[in-house]
Amino acid sequence: MKNLTFLFMSCLILIINNSCGIFDKEEDTSHFPVDELAKFEDLSKFSEIFNSHITIDFTTGKTIFAPSDEAFENLFATYKVSTIEELHRRVGGKEYFDEVLEFHILPERKRLLEFKGARAYSIHGHELRLSYLNDTLRIIRDGFFGSSAIIQYDIPVHQGSSIIHKVHRVLRPNYASFVERDLIQEANRLGFHQFLTALTLIDDLRDTLLDLSEVTIFIPTNAAFQRLLNQYRVDSIENLVAAMGYENFKKMMLYHIIPKVVWFPERNFEYAFQTMNGFPVHIRRSIFASLIYDLKGNAVSILSIDNNFKNGYMHVIDYVLQP
Numbered sequence: 001m002k003n004l005t006f007l008f009m010s011c012l013i014l015i016i017n018n019s020c021g022i023f024d025k026e027e028d029t030s031h032f033p034v035d036e037l038a039k040f041e042d043l044s045k046f047s048e049i050f051n052s053h054i055t056i057d058f059t060t061g062k063t064i065f066a067p068s069d070e071a072f073e074n075l076f077a078t079y080k081v082s083t084i085e086e087l088h089r090r091v092g093g094k095e096y097f098d099e100v101l102e103f104h105i106l107p108e109r110k111r112l113l114e115f116k117g118a119r120a121y122s123i124h125g126h127e128l129r130l131s132y133l134n135d136t137l138r139i140i141r142d143g144f145f146g147s148s149a150i151i152q153y154d155i156p157v158h159q160g161s162s163i164i165h166k167v168h169r170v171l172r173p174n175y176a177s178f179v180e181r182d183l184i185q186e187a188n189r190l191g192f193h194q195f196l197t198a199l200t201l202i203d204d205l206r207d208t209l210l211d212l213s214e215v216t217i218f219i220p221t222n223a224a225f226q227r228l229l230n231q232y233r234v235d236s237i238e239n240l241v242a243a244m245g246y247e248n249f250k251k252m253m254l255y256h257i258i259p260k261v262v263w264f265p266e267r268n269f270e271y272a273f274q275t276m277n278g279f280p281v282h283i284r285r286s287i288f289a290s291l292i293y294d295l296k297g298n299a300v301s302i303l304s305i306d307n308n309f310k311n312g313y314m315h316v317i318d319y320v321l322q323p
Contacts, residue, residue, distance in 0.1 A: 043166065045072040049084065053098050054105070056123070061109035062162040063120075065128075065140060067170045068151065075170045103128075103173040109163050112153040126173050140167060183209055186309040187219065190316075194225035197237045202250050209257070215312040216262040216273075218281070218292060220320045221303070228320045251277045255294070255323040261312055279323050294321040 046066045056062065067075075076082065079090045088094045107123045120128045120140075128140055140148050152166040181189065184206065187196055199206045209215055229235065232243040241249045254277035262273055262283075272280045282293040283302075290302035292315075304316040 042068040042070065043164075045069045050101060052084075053094070053101050056105065058162040059158050060161070062123075063106035063108065063110045064157075064162065064164045065104045065106075065148075065150075065167045065171060066155075066164045067104070067148075067167055071148075071167065071169045099124075100170065100172060103171055109161065111163060112150070112165060122173075128171070140171065182310045183215070183217070183312070183314070186307070186314065190307070192219050192222065192316075194222045194237060195219050198225070198249075198253055201237060201241050202253055205250075205253070210311075212259060212311060214259070214261045216258040216260065217312070217314045218256045218258075218302075218317050218321065219314050220256070220317055224317065224319050251323055252320065255279060255281070255321050262315075275323075277323055281321065292317060292321070294323065296322045298322065 043066060046069070049072065050064075050066075058064075076087065079087055081087045081090055088097055102124060103122050103126060105123045106120055110120075115130060120130060122128065130140055140150060148167040148169040148171060150165050151168050155164040155166065156162075157164055184196065184199075199209070209217070225237065229237075229240055232240055234240050234243050244252070255275050257276040258273045258281075259276055260273075270282075270284045272282045274280050279295055284291050284293070285302070285305075290305060292300045292302055294300065298319060298321070300317050300319040300321060302315050302317055307314045307316065
């Protein structure tokens, strides 16, 4: 009887100790296990940088396109920096760099052979394009249409709950602040000459936009401005100002400007934003269309989203908004 009692107490103590150990040693699931990645060549910088920036539960099943050590070295060399802090400053801050890293993460676990079609979407719904070589997925294209080779694939992490495919360069989403051009340079590069002319006709607006810490502009195409010129039966932006009146023209232009960063983080998106003339615009985006609604009830197509420049984003529209 004494032996049975002793055996029972010993088992009880062992169970209690093991239970306490479970709670004391709860696994950190929000980071990549460095010891798991140590056996794979060329992923040490990836592990270090992602673990210091990203907090996501990787045990729920994720796919990560992990840049190689050489990819990060090339990124540092491109921006002529030697530390991650310097890189943050060069690309617009840590939050922008976090967006770049999150662009590499897909919301579900997929081996390379499980990808179907030519597109995949990051955890924030942004698109990556996939290409095949000899019937095998080998190339992934980012938001700037830059291509990266997939040089190693199907690397399991967190006991296989998530999976890594190694790529040879850092992917860049087109909504991240990885550009050197300012608003004027970017609009000129894209050929929005009527918009640029309109900016110069409003006192100090050009310099104000360049000096803002962040800004979003809905830029009408040249054809959209031409339709407005035809409506007023004038042949130039200068004559349009005279026909509308300076103050009305200014209010119209300010209605296209939001003094904050507005990009489209999800495929389904609906929100109202206050413009610089004090009135709101309503934006709605779905998998079918991207639209902006002005105060006159016009539903205007957004032709191109998330084109970014030094201090913000421009979205191209096919109509001049009316406040």
